[in-house]
Amino acid sequence: MKATLMYAAGDVRIEDVPDSVITEPTDAVVRITASCICGSDLHPYGSMRSDQVPAHMGHEFIGIVEDIGSAVTSVSKGDLVVAPFAFSDGTCQFCRAGLQTSCEHGGFWDGLPGEGGQAEAIRVPLADGTLFPLPVAADSELIPSLLTISDVFGTGYHAAVRGGVHEGSTVTVIGDGAVGLLAVLSAKRLGAEQIILMGRHQARTDLGREFGATDVVSARGEEGIEAVRDLTGGFGTHVVLEAVGHMPAYEQAFGVVRAGGTISRVGVPQYEDAPVGFASIFGGNITLTGGPAPSRAYMEELLPPILDGSIEPGKVFDATTDLDGVPDGYRDMADRTSLKVMVTP
Amino acid sequence: MKATLMYAAGDVRIEDVPDSVITEPTDAVVRITASCICGSDLHPYGSMRSDQVPAHMGHEFIGIVEDIGSAVTSVSKGDLVVAPFAFSDGTCQFCRAGLQTSCEHGGFWDGLPGEGGQAEAIRVPLADGTLFPLPVAADSELIPSLLTISDVFGTGYHAAVRGGVHEGSTVTVIGDGAVGLLAVLSAKRLGAEQIILMGRHQARTDLGREFGATDVVSARGEEGIEAVRDLTGGFGTHVVLEAVGHMPAYEQAFGVVRAGGTISRVGVPQYEDAPVGFASIFGGNITLTGGPAPSRAYMEELLPPILDGSIEPGKVFDATTDLDGVPDGYRDMADRTSLKVMVTP
Known part of the structure; x- marks a missing residue:
């Protein structure tokens, strides 16, 4: 499958990498239908450390559940889901307190080797605590706004x-x-x-x-x-x-x-x-x-006003590209010619 | 009158200085009956800057109102009062919000030239907003506890x-x-x-x-x-x-x-x-x-449990001295042989 790798500051490449697969019973694999480039991706794009490369990029995505591990109960194959920029078990004391970014068993996508959201698919650990089902189709015109609850709106x-x-x-x-x-x-x-x-x-x-x-x-x-x-x-x-x-x-x-x-x-x-x-x-x-936003904690609250059209946070996207256009998307965002680039793999 | 001056790190002296007098209609002059040395006084005692000397020391005191300016209405001559470690008008937006340390017209005693609480008397600016009357006698056994609401308990x-x-x-x-x-x-x-x-x-x-x-x-x-x-x-x-x-x-x-x-x-x-x-x-x-505690904001709340004896914050005082013993009091607190020294001028 295709994925976005960063090799150095300013050096973003689209490469073929091994397909994402279930490795734990609590995993899901999601086929990504919408992703984006984050302002925080511009920090390594400007000054990446050499001990971090190559890094799989991307931590905001919507997609369709393609496979689930044996322990996953809250999402099923075929569901459209959005993921927050940190995965979390949903059950520990920090998750119950609404601080999923400090989950005892969770982490950030950046810390998950070989996976990223600017790709065709991704392995999602702790799928039950992490993924949030969306009551729309993958081609809904609400997708840009719904994608913002993954990170930028939640943040x-x-x-x-x-x-x-x-x-x-x-x-x-x-x-x-x-x-x-x-x-x-x-x-x-x-x-x-x-x-x-x-x-x-x-x-x-x-x-x-x-x-x-x-x-x-x-x-x-x-x-x-x-x-x-x-x-x-x-x-x-x-x-x-x-x-x-x-x-x-x-x-x-x-x-x-x-x-x-x-x-x-x-x-x-x-x-x-x-x-x-x-x-x-x-x-x-x-x-x-x-601090890092527990986006997952706000999804229930932010979904209804997007569904009923009373707010349109997706207006922050001013460009859309496929995966091959991602390196140019980084450049445009770094140059401030794009505000935020959506990626439709 | 006698007052405490600091000339350099470690150099504290008791000297005769001009008597405190009313200079503004909103002033009061308070004859100090109980004062103390603060842990924060130990910072300059350890490393005083030469552009700050000699400094009049002391910012916690109880005393008897000896004189009031023509505009003062909330305290009268003869009242026993306690002062917080910052003076404040009691009427500006910050005072009304309970943040008297950010009073638009107030300040810290340190910033008031020629006045300090480790002395026989002190000029209190903005007396109406600053002073808090105490319903006990100057020789009450509750004085040590009441003195703590000036700073350390409020803080x-x-x-x-x-x-x-x-x-x-x-x-x-x-x-x-x-x-x-x-x-x-x-x-x-x-x-x-x-x-x-x-x-x-x-x-x-x-x-x-x-x-x-x-x-x-x-x-x-x-x-x-x-x-x-x-x-x-x-x-x-x-x-x-x-x-x-x-x-x-x-x-x-x-x-x-x-x-x-x-x-x-x-x-x-x-x-x-x-x-x-x-x-x-x-x-x-x-x-x-x-940040700096608006002690004045907490006085109403902290007074009753002291008066009824349910708490005894005054137990933090483990030594008492007259003004002449203040330099030794600094030394003892710096050496940690005293926890907190009360001063009865």
């Missing part, structure tokens, strides 16, 4: 939930990538009154306004911080949703958060150490929260 | 509140100083089921047990982390209350917190940068919170 929603966004909150969203835009949509759903989107690409920030942003700030750094403060009486916003992961975005975050407020990070930090002392977050009693 | 309580401690929580408290011990007492009051106190001084950890600690871990670093994990099924505790402020305490904190849990810091960080990336707190969706 944006996690940012807003962890940030404590509620009726009347003021919110800054840092980053106009797919996660940032869907953090806007999430903040809007949770009742935020003011949503300031910090981003520089007008096509994206226009979509952000459609999703609920009340203000757009294109300036960055000190100038951007000043602009957000001007929009908030000088105080900053109650909540900041940081959907980038680079240090300048974090510095912006503590620059625009209000005393007593919360920074919720979902952009995978590309740093380990960062300012958290008196001058940055301690003095103002700022809370720093967030 | 320990803030740690527990911000950490989200509730019925059934498991909690690690890092630090067996007065704040750590009162964080134990606070966690107990909020219903914590397991309270693991990390500390090495048996007299202190014994008091910690009296306050509600269920376990004591005297080991530090990796060994200490291992011990806490052993006590918690390998997972760590839901909440960690960090009451030290040095980097090893922070490293311990993320070593013993459970995935999805919260680190609440109230020890003033003696670092600006610290690990907050995937390997430390992001990967496990750990929340980092805390």
Whole structure:
């Protein structure tokens, strides 16, 4: 079968690899019908370490269950399913608490040798806890929106939930990538009154306004911080949703958060150490929260408004390609000529 | 009047200084009857910067109102009052939200030139918002406990509140100083089921047990982390209350917190940068919170159980001195021969 492998920063190839097969009784094999390239894939695309290559890429997908192990009970052959970007048993104390990314027996697709979501098929461990059946056909026009609950919408929603966004909150969203835009949509759903989107690409920030942003700030750094403060009486916003992961975005975050407020990070930090002392977050009693989103935990909640058409998170996809076009898709996303590329193997 | 001045690390002197007087209509002058030395005073005592000297020391006190400015309405001459370690107007949006340490017009005593709490008297700005009347006499045996709501009890309580401690929580408290011990007492009051106190001084950890600690871990670093994990099924505790402020305490904190849990810091960080990336707190969706405690916000709540004798936070004082003994008090606290020294000018 065909799969996407990354050999080095900037070097993405489509290759023939062994077919995915059941290896554990709790596995399923899914024939992938829709997948995509993630903003987080751009981190290794920009600076991959040589001890990680070649890596099977992709962690967001919808597909049809092709085979199941003997212990799998919740999905059957032929079911259309979506998978979150982490697999999980669904039964451990962390899964029961809605933190499937810390499942005692689960993991991230990146850690699963020989499997990836930008491929024709994938082996899904712990299928009962991981896969979420979808009540539509594989060619439904809702597929792009449904694919977002695999990662980007779940991640944006996690940012807003962890940030404590509620009726009347003021919110800054840092980053106009797919996660940032869907953090806007999430903040809007949770009742935020003011949503300031910090981003520089007008096509994206226009979509952000459609999703609920009340203000757009294109300036960055000190100038951007000043602009957000001007929009908030000088105080900053109650909540900041940081959907980038680079240090300048974090510095912006503590620059625009209000005393007593919360920074919720979902952009995978590309740093380990960062300012958290008196001058940055301690003095103002700022809370720093967030982490990898347990997308699986939000699927039940996010499905109905997509099915009834009240939200359309799939608008973040502005390009579609087959597997052979995936390397170009990476390049386009890295160049910011595409916002998010859907892949239909 | 006599006051405590710090000239350099380790150099504390009692000197005659000009009497505190009303300078603004919102001021009060308080004749101090009970004060104390704070664990946070030990930070400059260990490593004071030369641009800060000489500094008037002390930010916790009880005293009798001796004079009030023309605009002061909530306290009268002769009232016994306690002050939090930050002054605040009590009316701005942050004060109304219970975050008096971020008051738009307030500040910390350290930032008030020529005034300090380890002295015979002090000028209190914004007296209406700052001072809290006490319904006892200045020689009441409850004074030590009432003095703790100025800072150390309010700070320990803030740690527990911000950490989200509730019925059934498991909690690690890092630090067996007065704040750590009162964080134990606070966690107990909020219903914590397991309270693991990390500390090495048996007299202190014994008091910690009296306050509600269920376990004591005297080991530090990796060994200490291992011990806490052993006590918690390998997972760590839901909440960690960090009451030290040095980097090893922070490293311990993320070593013993459970995935999805919260680190609440109230020890003033003696670092600006610290690990907050995937390997430390992001990967496990750990929340980092805390900051300078708005002690004023908790006084109404913490007063009744002290008055009725159901708690005795004043047990953290294990020595009392007059002003002339303050320099020795600093030394004894730095040497850990005293836990916390009360000062009766």
